[in-house]
Amino acid sequence: MIQRSPQKSLRERLEILADAAKYDASCASSGTAKKNSLGGKGVGSTEGMGICHAYAPDGRCISLLKVLLTNHCIFDCHYCINRKSSNTPRAKFTPQEVADLTINFYKRNYIEGLFLSSGIIKSSNHTMEQLMETARILREEYDFRGYIHLKTIPEADPELIEQAGMYADRVSINVELPTKAGLTKLAPDKNEAEIEGALAKTKNRIIQAKDERKRFRHAPRFAPAGQSTQMIVGADDANDAAIVSRASNLYGNFGLRRVYYSAFSPIPDASAVLPLKRPPLMREHRLYQSDWLIRFYGFGANDVADATEKDGNLPLDIDPKLAWALKFRGQFPVDVNRASKEQLLRVPGLGTTAVGRILKARRYRRLRLEDVGKLTQSIAKVRPFLVAADWSPTRLTDRADLRSMLAPKQEQLELF
Amino acid sequence: MSALQHVSLGAHYVVHLPRPDDFAFWRERARQLIQCDVPPDRVSWVEPGGTGDLFAFEGPSRGEKRLPVPGADAGEVRASKRFMRLARNASVHSDPERFSLLYRVLWRLQSKPGMMQDSVDTDVRRIEELDKEVRRDAHKMHAFVRFRLIEGNEVENEGQEHYVAWFEPDHHIVRREAGFFMRRFANMNWSILTPRGSIHWDGETMREGPSARREDAPAGDPVEALWKSYYASTFNPARLKVGAMLSEMPKKYWKNMPEAELIPQLIAGAQAREAGMVAAGTREVREMPSSLEAIAGGISACRDCPIAECGTRAVMGEGAPGSSLMIVGEQPGDQEDLAGRPFVGPAGQLLDVYLDKAGIDRGASYVTNAVKHFKFVSRGKRRIHQTPQAKEIDTCRWWLEAERKIVQPRVVLALGASAARAMLGRTVSLAKERGRPAPLEDGSELWITAHPSYLLRLDGEARAAQEELFARDLAAVRGRLFELAA
Numbered sequence: 023m024i025q026r027s028p029q030k031s032l033r034e035r036l037e038i039l040a041d042a043a044k045y046d047a048s049c050a051s052s053g054t055a056k057k058n059s060l061g062g063k064g065v066g067s068t069e070g071m072g073i074c075h076a077y078a079p080d081g082r083c084i085s086l087l088k089v090l091l092t093n094h095c096i097f098d099c100h101y102c103i104n105r106k107s108s109n110t111p112r113a114k115f116t117p118q119e120v121a122d123l124t125i126n127f128y129k130r131n132y133i134e135g136l137f138l139s140s141g142i143i144k145s146s147n148h149t150m151e152q153l154m155e156t157a158r159i160l161r162e163e164y165d166f167r168g169y170i171h172l173k174t175i176p177e178a179d180p181e182l183i184e185q186a187g188m189y190a191d192r193v194s195i196n197v198e199l200p201t202k203a204g205l206t207k208l209a210p211d212k213n214e215a216e217i218e219g220a221l222a223k224t225k226n227r228i229i230q231a232k233d234e235r236k237r238f239r240h241a242p243r244f245a246p247a248g249q250s251t252q253m254i255v256g257a258d259d260a261n262d263a264a265i266v267s268r269a270s271n272l273y274g275n276f277g278l279r280r281v282y283y284s285a286f287s288p289i290p291d292a293s294a295v296l297p298l299k300r301p302p303l304m305r306e307h308r309l310y311q312s313d314w315l316i317r318f319y320g321f322g323a324n325d326v327a328d329a330t331e332k333d334g335n336l337p338l339d340i341d342p343k344l345a346w347a348l349k350f351r352g353q354f355p356v357d358v359n360r361a362s363k364e365q366l367l368r369v370p371g372l373g374t375t376a377v378g379r380i381l382k383a384r385r386y387r388r389l390r391l392e393d394v395g396k397l398t399q400s401i402a403k404v405r406p407f408l409v410a411a412d413w414s415p416t417r418l419t420d421r422a423d424l425r426s427m428l429a430p431k432q433e434q435l436e437l438f
Numbered sequence: 439m440s441a442l443q444h445v446s447l448g449a450h451y452v453v454h455l456p457r458p459d460d461f462a463f464w465r466e467r468a469r470q471l472i473q474c475d476v477p478p479d480r481v482s483w484v485e486p487g488g489t490g491d492l493f494a495f496e497g498p499s500r501g502e503k504r505l506p507v508p509g510a511d512a513g514e515v516r517a518s519k520r521f522m523r524l525a526r527n528a529s530v531h532s533d534p535e536r537f538s539l540l541y542r543v544l545w546r547l548q549s550k551p552g553m554m555q556d557s558v559d560t561d562v563r564r565i566e567e568l569d570k571e572v573r574r575d576a577h578k579m580h581a582f583v584r585f586r587l588i589e590g591n592e593v594e595n596e597g598q599e600h601y602v603a604w605f606e607p608d609h610h611i612v613r614r615e616a617g618f619f620m621r622r623f624a625n626m627n628w629s630i631l632t633p634r635g636s637i638h639w640d641g642e643t644m645r646e647g648p649s650a651r652r653e654d655a656p657a658g659d660p661v662e663a664l665w666k667s668y669y670a671s672t673f674n675p676a677r678l679k680v681g682a683m684l685s686e687m688p689k690k691y692w693k694n695m696p697e698a699e700l701i702p703q704l705i706a707g708a709q710a711r712e713a714g715m716v717a718a719g720t721r722e723v724r725e726m727p728s729s730l731e732a733i734a735g736g737i738s739a740c741r742d743c744p745i746a747e748c749g750t751r752a753v754m755g756e757g758a759p760g761s762s763l764m765i766v767g768e769q770p771g772d773q774e775d776l777a778g779r780p781f782v783g784p785a786g787q788l789l790d791v792y793l794d795k796a797g798i799d800r801g802a803s804y805v806t807n808a809v810k811h812f813k814f815v816s817r818g819k820r821r822i823h824q825t826p827q828a829k830e831i832d833t834c835r836w837w838l839e840a841e842r843k844i845v846q847p848r849v850v851l852a853l854g855a856s857a858a859r860a861m862l863g864r865t866v867s868l869a870k871e872r873g874r875p876a877p878l879e880d881g882s883e884l885w886i887t888a889h890p891s892y893l894l895r896l897d898g899e900a901r902a903a904q905e906e907l908f909a910r911d912l913a914a915v916r917g918r919l920f921e922l923a924a
Binding site (some may be wrong): 071076084 | 443506553555557580584585618622623625661662663667671672673675677678679682683686695705827829864865
């Protein structure tokens with residue numbers, strides 16, 4: 023006879039299902055259509071910029087109520103704590119419970135909205151219907167106008183995914199692993215073609231909805247904050263060059279807003295197929311930095327690949343922009359009073375804000391090194407790569423030990 | 439000479455602002471003063487309660503009477519859009535010098551209209567800083583205000599919900615940010631109380647109130663317990679980045695956020711929790727054993743899964759390294775455990791019969807199990823076999839991989855679903871996968887068939903049908919071995 027444990031309390035289930043959802047890196051609540059609750063019946067607003075309502079000691083922002091509808095799952099993906107063969111405690115919410123929790127948290131200004139995902143129960147379609155029902159209660163019954171991010175299930179019917187975009191601000195589908203071989207080995211129930219097919223369909227639907235909005239003012243919005251995806255780093259043997267090139271293809275092919283990287287971290291009850299060592303957290307950070315270079319600094323995936331070391335991974339001790347500059351010293355120094363925006367953006371230590379300030383300020387004066395110091399965070403880092411009115415790095419740019427001069431100092435231990 | 443001195447002394451003006459955040463008032467007065475050509479060092483700006491007034495006039499209006507009135511021929515005062523945008527924000531900063539700074543820049547703008555672009559200029563940098571700090575304060579207010587619910591108990595608003603928050607902003611932003619909360623919580627009754635004034639919204643109109651004290655706000659809300667549970671559960675103890683948290687959520691905000699009281703204990707518990715997770719979830723890095731003897735020693739000492747705690751012995755595989763066929767069963771049974779050898783019980787005897795029939799020499803093969811210990815429950819004197827869980831198979835898989843590395847078979851025959859899982863890392867359908875080879879990563883191939891104990895549990899027609907299938911699978915394996923040997 024099967025023994026049924028007594029129903030867990032709402033709080034116990036929240037603990038289990040929030041714990042199970044925390045391995046998803048995405049928490050953004052920005053970039054969606056502006057809306058507010060004036061003239062409505064419920065609560066909620068989105069005004070462009072996302073808001074982080076709290077920060078946890080892991081340094082990550084808490085913007086959305088990020089939970090799973092259930093962590094029961096019929097899939098058996100090795101890197102996932104909720105896989106079928108894992109001994110983790112299981113729990114389940116009803117769509118109504120999640121909707122009520124969201125509203126209660128929102129009214130107290132704890133969150134920007136809901137990020138809902140789920141383990142696969144019964145079938146992909148059944149699961150997707152439950153996710154949709156939650157979003158429907160929030161939007162239709164509570165007239166909720168905050169942010170909703172739905173994780174969609176690539177194996178579900180396209181009509182269901184289509185409907186998800188009507189309620190959600192953002193939809194996402196995880197590609198999970200950067201290589202096809204990794205997916206086959208670690209997520210045996212998932213299929214690359216199916217995932218990419220769903221990404222492509224969602225992209226087309228987003229473009230179509232945008233086009234309709236141009237023609238008809240009241241055409242329904244479809245996922246106005248676009249779609250995103252997530253890759254797990256360090257669970258298979260793909261190197262940084264391969265990961266960045268895959269991300270760049272994903273950005274290009276599927277019009278993604280963001281590609282999230284999640285460093286494979288030791289999860290309770292991990293499968294024996296996984297590597298036993300976790301990748302350094304710094305690797306995830308370097309990948310995000312290179313992602314930033316591609317999105318805002320005019321770098322290409324090939325530039326990032328150029329910055330990697332012999333094993334195809336980015337150096338962990340210095341940031342990818344500095345790594346690139348040290349490899350291509352012929353491009354430096356650049357003249358801060360004459361160089362183009364593109365050239366200035368390549369200078370290690372100059373961010374987009376500083377470059378904007380330099381471009382404006384140099385219309386009024388010839389910049390000296392001291393002036394550049396006022397516009398940037400640290401002059402020591404940019405100095406070897408810049409020529410200013412009263413400064414030329416002469417041999418500094420070409421010094422063999424430039425890397426060790428600029429890399430963060432390693433602490434020298436005392437003799438014992 | 440003495441006349442000039444008299445003018446410069448008498449011409450010092452003091453402007454008293456009615457409210458510390460009254461940008462429109464400052465703008466009016468500043469325009470007037472610039473039209474009268476009053477240089478920045480001749481004006482003092484005093485906010486209520488402020489001490490910027492060196493001349494100590496009493497009452498807010500005394501100094502104002504003395505402001506000069508511009509003539510009809512006075513020129514226009516101009517300012518760039520960027521100045522207006524930054525000045526509106528900078529004017530609500532708590533820095534007492536802010537109005538003087540704004541006036542000085544406005545004064546300089548009249549002769550240098552482009553100067554706001556020049557971020558190297560000290561005054562421009564300072565306005566930029568004030569603007570940034572005010573925007574950050576407003577953003578943090580949007581983020582960190584925490585409402586608590588009070589149920590209305592007066593007659594007129596019985597049953598109505600009222601949400602009240604206590605917040606301590608650094609700058610005079612409360613009135614300006616009322617709009618954000620109104621748009622967000624349009625259909626709620628709420629109040630935000632701060633030491634710099636209060637705002638109240640009843641669903642239709644906004645009211646402003648005087649400064650409040652923390653005691654005026656409610657003390658708790660039952661939903662906070664749920665929120666704290668959420669906060670603690672969404673935290674990942676495997677990654678501790680306290681610095682990143684502090685830079686975005688400095689300690690000064692903590693006292694008004696219910697979840698923040700958990701932070702010290704979460705940090706303290708994190709290291710221990712992570713160590714626990716690693717110990718429970720993955721094994722420490724170990725060298726794979728390089729000989730079958732080492733494996734035999736390793737499995738008898740292995741306690742990686744609970745089956746090893748049953749008081750049984752580990753049963754090692756049998757056969758020589760280099761055997762071209764490796765046969766993998768599920769786990770040792772009652773008799774195997776007693777004998778310490780694989781496949782010696784009823785299922786083993788049946789297997790021997792069929793191997794014989796198919797022409798496969800068991801003695802030239804390597805025979806082992808997916809799980810090395812016997813898993814059972816006691817029923818009186820009998821020990822009843824229990825199927826190992828997927829997790830246990832996955833844990834023991836490490837030993838099987840080690841055996842396979844040493845034996846290096848060209849063909850692996852998996853008997854039953856457990857053995858198939860141990861080989862592939864996933865649960866497969868026997869009916870779909872049997873009777874054909876599946877390539878393995880090292881170039882060898884895997885054949886899957888039923889476990890002989892399955893045949894023992896059937897009778898009649900079903901057994902005959904399954905026996906035929908079993909024999910056919912073994913014959914196919916034999917055929918494949920001949921092909922490979924040739």
